[in-house]
Amino acid sequence: MMNKRLPARHARLLALASVFVTLLAAPADAQLPNAQIGEAVPRDVREVYQKGLDYLLSIQKEDGSFGSGTYGGAGVSGMGVMVFLASGEDPNFGRYSGAIRKAVRFIVRNQDKTTGILGGRTSHTSMYNHGFAMLALSEVYGAIDERTLWRESGDVPADERRSVGQALELAVRASITSQKKNKHGGWRYGPDATDADTSVSGAVLVGLLAARNAGIEVPDEAIDRAITYFQSMTSDSGQVAYSGVGGFGVSVPRQSIACLVYALARRKDVKQFNATLGALTSDLGSASSGSYLEYGRYYEAQALFHGDVESWKKWNERLVRELKSTQKANGSFQASNGPEVGTCLNLLGLALNYRFLPIYER
Template sequence: MSDSTLRFKVVRVFVLSGLLSVSAVTHAQYPTAQMGEAVPRDVREVYEKGLQFLVETQSDEGDWRGGQSGPAVTGLAVLAFLASGEDPNFGIYSGNIRRGLLSILRSQDAATGIYGGSMGHTSMYHHGFAMLAIAESYGAVDDSDLWRGSGQSSGEVRSELTLGRSLELAVRGAVTSQKKNRFGGWRYGPDATDADTSVSGAVMVGLLAARNAGIEVPDEAIDRGVAYFKSMTSPSGQVAYAGVGGFDDSIPRISIGTLVYAIARRKDMAEFKATLGSLTSRLEQPSSSSYLRYGQYYQAQALFQGDVEAWKKWNEQLIRELKADQGVDGGFSGGLGNSVDTSLSLLAMALNFRFLPIYER
């Protein structure tokens, strides 16, 4: 590891605690999970095949295309590589990570800080997941020469945009967007005045990851976001989508609510206990067939953060399902396009590794 990789500020040191110990990991040699249990063989094999699919389908520009595309898709794939435990600076996937990060940085609006500002009505989805990827990379990826050899034109000034600076701009963009929102959440566009729990969950997790990485995030922004989720959670633990009321048994939304409360450190709230109880009471109920992988992605994290014993039981079922569903090319399908569904599937399994700071309890 180069000296520049170790130039971290004190506020970033704790982010590295789970990563420095695996800097010498070699190809397909997964260490034991941080909680002391060996990573199941099926997880290692499925994960490796999935990563190879992402390697093969990444474009020369660093993004993934076909089906859904944009900085959210790229961010999820980058997270899948980071979560494997391979050294992000010198490991076999370091080039994939670097190209993916450059693609995300290029997508950021210099004025607003929004990733994927040109994506129209889905821009805040892209912003949330891209912000999460940059937050998890910050402190782990050496960005001192990130732009070197990137082929930027003489007029491109982005070579000065570090991961830390980009993340600060992204936080500012999210907070500015929230201030325009009467509900304290987020909707599809940064200027939206209404909100929904799906987009708001993506942005909240990105903000919380940025805060955990040492970036200043206003307490007011987190408090308003949590208050919005509280207003959308019923006493039974159901989480509405948008507007007023509309509660139903959506496992993805219940999982999003549980995760937001947990990583915002609000496990003392009645709403957290209600959503977690709703999840743990139906561990064997499958996720919705529409956007299947999206639901699994959030349910894995929610259970892990809320009740690790329940997660262990559910995780065994998940591994069996994903092993059976994986295509011969290593990819997954699930309604959002193979690149997205593959990344989401791998990240749902990545709790078995526990390498990403956002995946630590």
């Protein structure tokens, strides 16, 4: 299923490496490569992020996972992988490379080798896990050295030692198989569900769009069906419904998810994109308002960045202040879904300041 776009991804990574080499010989006031639309990463952002990275490193389990119970599994481990990658950490070298590789191995080992579902299919969060884990594999694909990925894996059975590319192709296939069973063209908690909601559908669709960006073949039909579903769930005023049983309502997380998928799917020309973006920018409010706080921050940061950079800058300034004041001494953030998830989501909300992840490219 891999297509010919992969070499371009490799070229981008090599180009980034060459920029770093150039900077080593450049004057001290040379602009950093992550300053793509403005000044370099502010000190407050770097300090908050560094403390968060060290916290995640300290709580990572021996099997490579982050979190536990309901708020654990492949999805949270995928978030952890993205947090490290988002600030430019290398999966092959450096202080955090071992943690990244361990988490990637955990995600791959917990993929159903028959169905391709990442993180199991029995939990009510299975497709959330699948979507976030697929996104993480998409972001690390092409950056990690596959030749050394399993070198530290001990006695892991051979049938669990898939490459990232193989695991990602299986995950994409599983997503499409699940969507074909769904009358709405979206996704719900389980892979065999026939109903859909915009939250789970957003997690899976973003993963598919990232996989396509990484060079994995994703049928246009699958993207079109999912976007059509989101359009049907978006009102003219930019409100986004949750599922078939609920009506439209003001929800920053849902509005942000819809706005983001329209942007990533290159559908900024549809009226629903402008409606959701308008709803977000007309009242930016506080970066810490609403329910599902950290989850909302994660998506709103990306939606504003892809839709209206000036609005994102204003929103981001408040977010930095709030996170700096609420971060615990150990680098974590307290959240209703646990400090591991809360820390990952808050840091990923900050990660647009770095803009290393391919999914963050405008």
